[in-house]
Amino acid sequence: MVTPLERLWKDTFTVTVRRPVRRENHSTGYEEIVVIDAQPCKVSFSDNITQNPPATPGAAASPLVKSVKLFCSSQWDIPAGSRIDVTHNGATIAYTHSSQPSLFTHHQEILLELFERWA
Numbered sequence: 538m539v540t541p542l543e544r545l546w547k548d549t550f551t552v553t554v555r556r557p558v559r560r561e562n563h564s565t566g567y568e569e570i571v572v573i574d575a576q577p578c579k580v581s582f583s584d585n586i587t588q589n590p591p592a593t594p595g596a597a598a599s600p601l602v603k604s605v606k607l608f609c610s611s612q613w614d615i616p617a618g619s620r621i622d623v624t625h626n627g628a629t630i631a632y633t634h635s636s637q638p639s640l641f642t643h644h645q646e647i648l649l650e651l652f653e654r655w656a
Contacts, residue, residue, distance in 0.1 A: 550578045573615070578607055634649055
């Protein structure tokens with residue numbers, strides 16, 4: 538059932554996990570399995586300036602850190618270490634989650650990091 542909040546979301550996400558498999562020749566390997574496919578979501582971007590340590594005269598500028606937050610239905614359980622492909626404004630970018638989700642009645646919020654490779 539789609540909630541009224543989800544009707545406002547224009548982005549989509551797909552979650553892929555990597556699981557070990559045993560092949561017919563008895564070798565082992567991994568396969569990628571889509572566990573959540575093309576579900577509605579909202580992705581939010583924000584820029585934060587870190588102040589560790591506080592800036593002093595003559596010191597280098599504080600780094601700018603981009604935060605990416607995924608808003609999706611609270612019904613989904615996204616496994617740690619999974620790849621989350623988010624399609625936003627026609628572009629798809631691979632992420633992984635960097636935090637435990639903040640769970641609310643009708644949605645959850647998850648901080649994301651760029652996906653680099655499978656662990």
